[in-house]
Amino acid sequence: MFTEHTVESAPAASRAAMERTAAAFGKTPSAVALLAESPELLNGFLELSASFERSTLEPVAREVVIMTVAVRNDCHICVNMHTAKLRKLGAGTELIAALRQGEALSDERLQAVRQFTLEVLATAGGVGDEDLKAFLAHGYTERNALEVVMGIGTYTMSTLANRLTRAT
Template sequence: MIGRLAESPETLDGFLRLSGLFEAATLDPLAREVVIMTVATRNACHVCVAMHTGKLTALDADGELVAALREQRALGDERLECLRAFTLAVMDGAGAVRDEVFNAFLEGGFTRRNALEVVLGVGAYTLSTFANRMTRAPLDERLAPFAWSAEEIA
């Protein structure tokens, strides 16, 4: 994946900077992975889904949570489902989120800062998922145990 992005050093640098900034956000690591997996499955990026399934596994995330994210299903954890729904609303509305959705996000324990961090995550991983799909990035062998296909959600 990185090798393919490196064909455009600016694109690679942009992704690395954006993803690094997202990793430094105030959202906790599990919440960041929910945002990433929501973007990755919505954009059908097999590389990102596999990679971030691995990251969720390393975080000892609940197996049902991982399965639900991979299958684009509602999450059993109310707070994380609020985050997933907000991320989808950001993507679906190109940032124009209805007041009731925004208010539900805030009532779910998140902040206005977190909302902007979701936008950062959506931007970083939209760049990654689009580039991976466009360049037909292959799945690295080490990610084979976490392989995913959009057909899983069909």
């Protein structure tokens, strides 16, 4: 149903983002081509994603947040794209498999991020004091807690849009 745009067919306000993405990936990913229908969504997601990448959470911890949201929301394209990113970051096969299957992680610090992400989702942000303290006890900060919320928001938007557009 949704149009998988080229740079030429996309709304004018989506074209620069599509060109930047194609330059970064060597091609225009299907999800970007589909989201281009809404320049506001495409540009908003890419800006939020770039901002999340600049957060103080470590790269693998950011990917734990993203994969937790992607698996929860059953977004296959996100799971596949972020599996590749985890491999690029040197994440082990055990960690990747556990994330893909929605299982507990053997790395306690990364499991704390995963569990906190799930708790934020389950409580719509109304995380209890004990759950927040458990997250902080693993060396994370209040800033990191807010960054998890940012990651959840960013990747909830993309996973829902990707599912709606049937991105593959």
